[in-house]
Amino acid sequence: MPTYRAPRGTRDLLPAERPTWARLEALARDLAARYGYREITTPLFELADVFERGIGEVTDVVQKELFRLAPRTEESERWALRPEPTAGIMRAYVQHGMQTWPQPVKLTQTGPMFRYDRPQAGRYRQFVQFDVEAVGDAGPAIDAEIIELGFRFYREAGLDGVEVLLNSIGDGACRPSFIAALTDYYRGHVDVLPPLERERLDRNVLRLPDSKDPAMTALNAAAPRITEYLCDACAAHLAGVRAHLDALGVVYRLEPSLVRGLDYYTRTAFEFYKTGREGQQQALGGGGRYDGLIELLGGRPTPGIGFGIGLDRLVLALAETGGASDAEPAPVAVVVGADPDDTVGRLRVATDLRGAGIAARAELGRRKLGKQMEAAVRDGAHFAVILGDELADGNVTLRDLRAATQELVPVGELADTILRAGESQPHG
Ligand code: HAM
Numbered sequence: 001m002p003t004y005r006a007p008r009g010t011r012d013l014l015p016a017e018r019p020t021w022a023r024l025e026a027l028a029r030d031l032a033a034r035y036g037y038r039e040i041t042t043p044l045f046e047l048a049d050v051f052e053r054g055i056g057e058v059t060d061v062v063q064k065e066l067f068r069l070a071p072r073t074e075e076s077e078r079w080a081l082r083p084e085p086t087a088g089i090m091r092a093y094v095q096h097g098m099q100t101w102p103q104p105v106k107l108t109q110t111g112p113m114f115r116y117d118r119p120q121a122g123r124y125r126q127f128v129q130f131d132v133e134a135v136g137d138a139g140p141a142i143d144a145e146i147i148e149l150g151f152r153f154y155r156e157a158g159l160d161g162v163e164v165l166l167n168s169i170g171d172g173a174c175r176p177s178f179i180a181a182l183t184d185y186y187r188g189h190v191d192v193l194p195p196l197e198r199e200r201l202d203r204n205v206l207r208l209p210d211s212k213d214p215a216m217t218a219l220n221a222a223a224p225r226i227t228e229y230l231c232d233a234c235a236a237h238l239a240g241v242r243a244h245l246d247a248l249g250v251v252y253r254l255e256p257s258l259v260r261g262l263d264y265y266t267r268t269a270f271e272f273y274k275t276g277r278e279g280q281q282q283a284l285g286g287g288g289r290y291d292g293l294i295e296l297l298g299g300r301p302t303p304g305i306g307f308g309i310g311l312d313r314l315v316l317a318l319a320e321t322g323g324a325s326d327a328e329p330a331p332v333a334v335v336v337g338a339d340p341d342d343t344v345g346r347l348r349v350a351t352d353l354r355g356a357g358i359a360a361r362a363e364l365g366r367r368k369l370g371k372q373m374e375a376a377v378r379d380g381a382h383f384a385v386i387l388g389d390e391l392a393d394g395n396v397t398l399r400d401l402r403a404a405t406q407e408l409v410p411v412g413e414l415a416d417t418i419l420r421a422g423e424s425q426p427h428g
Pocket of ligand 1: 083084085086115117122123124125126127128129131132133261262283284285286287288289290305306307308309310311312313
């Protein structure tokens with residue numbers, strides 16, 4: 001057993017795993033840019049207040065899962081690692097006066113988040129989210145645009161069978177009467193509520209209809225539904241989102257029990273699930289509208305909507321569907337030599353190739369040429385550059401390991417020859 005291991009709930013992503021991650025991170029960046037989102041990077045930690053006010057003090061994320069940083073004695077501030085990026089991005093929106101920029105301000109960020117959760121598959125203490133936020137547009141068209149963007153992300157990532165669950169959770173005008181009706185309903189059945197749900201009844205009754213506890217199934221089926229309580233403005237907003245999704249051909253399922261775990265949401269709420277897995281499995285991603293959040297953080301009232309897509313869960317889902325993981329890039333050329341001791345010559349040639357933009361490995365061991373060649377083949381290199389007696393005349397042997405051909409090339413023309421051959425023989 002090693003003395004030290006990665007902290008519980010965290011993982012090392014080893015070189016063989018990184019290419020899939022790199023592809024998804026690049027796709028997130030490309031796709032967000034295609035939809036007009038600009039990159040922002042906010043700190044990994046903020047004043048705990050930003051999360052407590054933004055996400056809500058009585059949410060699990062803040063009450064149970066916030067990674068609080070022990071303050072140093074001379075500092076009175078309370079800091080916490082970010083459990084999600086939205087609150088921090090809205091803090092930045094207010095701080096940098098983005099309300100004076102052309103609206104909507106469309107921002108994206110992909111990076112690590114931290115939640116002191118009970119670790120299990122798909123639930124980590126450090127995980128990565130692809131996040132987009134559109135601030136300053138009250139919708140409903142942009143709601144549909146964002147949902148379609150998230151849906152497309154899964155498709156282009158190679159994951160089929162993703163389902164969109166959609167709901168409206170109302171706003172300040174209509175949610176109170178729904179909460180009152182819900183509270184009345186569950187109070188009437190308090191004797192049969194499991195302990196956790198009984199506790200939630202007073203803290204955050206909206207979570208009850210979404211409970212995964214089998215003891216709640218029958219009770220929840222008969223519970224009041226938010227859709228019966230929406231005010232005219234919220235109902236019209238939901239109808240608008242649906243009309244735009246329909247026009248885009250995005251298939252979604254209305255799910256009246258969908259509430260989301262963060263307090264800042266108003267109206268549109270949505271989640272992405274692997275089809276048939278909702279209920280048992282955690283969401284692949286989720287988001288919604290947060291029209292009151294910026295005001296909570298000290299800004300002018302400004303509407304906003306966004307989503308967070310968990311890349312860890314996406315990678316797991318891709319692995320489950322049997323998608324081969326992405327290959328690590330192989331060197332284009334490996335420089336080998338007949339004289340095992342001429343490490344200087346091999347390193348010099350490889351350095352020149354790297355300077356010309358070619359991925360090259362020099363054989364720096366002092367083994368026989370045959371062994372060096374075997375290693376070059378094992379590497380999956382396209383070319384072996386062989387330094388031999390011809391070097392006296394300024395030439396090297398360039399062997400195309402794929403075509404099994406070779407030619408003598410002047411050292412000065414080596415890089416160009418490799419680059420030209422690379423163009424005429426594209427390889428993946
Ligand atoms: P969230 O639903 O809390 O929303 O998280 C979004 C996604 O992050 C989840 O659907 C899941 O894929 C991933 N995730 C959350 N917790 C974990 C964990 N412990 N381990 C692995 N993956 C996890 C938000 O965070 C909102 N900020 C989304 C949003 C953006 N709403 C508006 N704008």
